[in-house]
Amino acid sequence: MDPVTSEAIDLIEVAYDLEGSDSDWLSQVMDAAAPMIDHGLGMFGFAFVRPEGGGGSDAVIGDMQLRALPPDFPARFAAATQVLSPEFVRSVTPPGYAGTWSEIARDHPEEFQALLENLGYVELFGMTAIDPDGVGVDISAPLRETMKLSAKSRERWQMLGAHIASAYRLRRALMGSEGDSSDDTExxxxxxxxxxxxxxxxxxxxxxxxxxxxxxxxxxxxxxxxxxxxxxxxxxxxxxxxxxxxxxxxxxxxxxxxxxxxxxxxxxxxxNPPKVFDPRGLSAQECQVVTYVLFGDTNKLIAYRLGLSQGRVSVLLKSAMHKLGAKSKAQLVQKLGPLGVPTFSNGEWAA
Incomplete structure (x- = not known):
């Protein structure tokens, strides 16, 4: 499952099409992804919102779309996910993940097996394209057997996910600006x-x-x-x-x-910068780098997401860690909260 065909570029082009509704856009993205993702059992996709500070357990799913799946799949999916523990949901919905569900759910084998049995499949592949603000899309497909992606293959799927997240963020920003009546001549x-x-x-x-x-x-x-x-x-x-x-x-x-x-x-x-917060006086780019480090991204993937060199990412990370008093990435994660999204409400950061 390595997206190393020209269809990867087809998918990116479709993702940056700014015309049409979000529902039509998701449908077109799924159609473009199908040649790489659909292994003959169909696929599904949905919009995803993780409430700010929620950590994933209270995520909201909307506009689920199916390709060659049974009509009752949404009902089975909803019923199966409603009985999952918050810990399981958090573990299987990290931003920017791409890979098989068995890999990401390896710490929760019993719940994962129950989920598969309820859905009627032995394995699924998933790609989450979720922004730091918790909004994004997920595209998944059942597989015929349990499998594991190579590191290179996962990295390339994450690159595609970075584009989908960026494109979806751009669409949402444009929708939010439609009512802007500014008469700025520039x-x-x-x-x-x-x-x-x-x-x-x-x-x-x-x-x-x-x-x-x-x-x-x-x-x-x-x-x-x-x-x-x-x-x-x-x-x-x-x-x-x-x-x-x-x-x-x-x-x-x-x-x-x-x-x-x-x-x-x-x-x-x-x-179209990602929405990140700066609770401790970091520069805009330092905040971006730190956020994606907390999400588990490598420096290489962060560079790809932001359009920076890997050297520049390393410099920004080193500077941010110095400002935050963190001597390692592990200390950074410990200081700044789960999934890289510290709780933020009423204008205040949680301690």
Missing amino acids: SLPYGAEAVLDANHLQIVDAIGPAKDRSAAQVLRRAARKIDKARGQLRKDDPRKALETWKALVRGRWSVVDWFDSDGRRFVLARP
């Missing part, structure tokens, strides 16, 4: 901070942080890499194409297509 389409022409990938307009010369250079380089990944590279070397197209640029921008009223294609750099 505003760009879809709240973008830069517009690039699609042919030469030169910036034709920019506002805010994207006007900075170094930022403009970074955006142009990122747009060229994405264009390369979407071109012949997707067929010649799909693994490299996937690695080339990172989920963000500088931890701030998503790069997406946009067509004007005349049908001309442009490329937009739209601000």
Whole structure:
């Protein structure tokens, strides 16, 4: 189950389609993922909300969609999950996980076996694309036998999950800004901070942080890499194409297509940073890195999520650990709460 075909790039392209409803979007994402995930037993997907500070045990599932599964599957799934312990639910719903359910539920074998029996399958593969704010989607598929993913395969699935999480976050942000009646004459389409022409990938307009010369250079380089990944590279070397197209640029921008009223294609750099909190005076990028470390991501995957170099991630992590008085990642996790999401309510951080 290694997503090293051109279909991985197809999936990313579909994920960044900003048109249509969220339900239609999830359906299209599932269709694009099916050639890589569906092993002949069907698949399912759903939107996912983990209430802030809830840790996963009170997660809310909505808009479940099926592909070639029995019509009563949602009812069986709901009944099976309602009797699970909070500890089990927390263990099997970590943000950004990709792999088989037997791997992630290995510390809860009895509950996991009961879940499988209720669902009527021997194994499932799952990919969770959940943001630090607890909102995201899950796409899973039954398997015919118990299996284990290689570290490389899991990493590549997590890369795809990073894009899906980023795209879903972007859609939610755009939906939230639809009612913005601001008449700012500098505003760009879809709240973008830069517009690039699609042919030469030169910036034709920019506002805010994207006007900075170094930022403009970074955006142009990122747009060229994405264009390369979407071109012949997707067929010649799909693994490299996937690695080339990172989920963000500088931890701030998503790069997406946009067509004007005349049908001309442009490329937009739209601000889309993950929602993270800063309770202890960290910089924005330090907060991002620390959050994903607490989620269990490797430095390599964090770099991919944020569009930074691995060296830059290491520097940011070292700086953040110094500020927080943590000498190791283990101490960092101990200080900052379960799943990297310390309880936050009424404007205060829990001790």
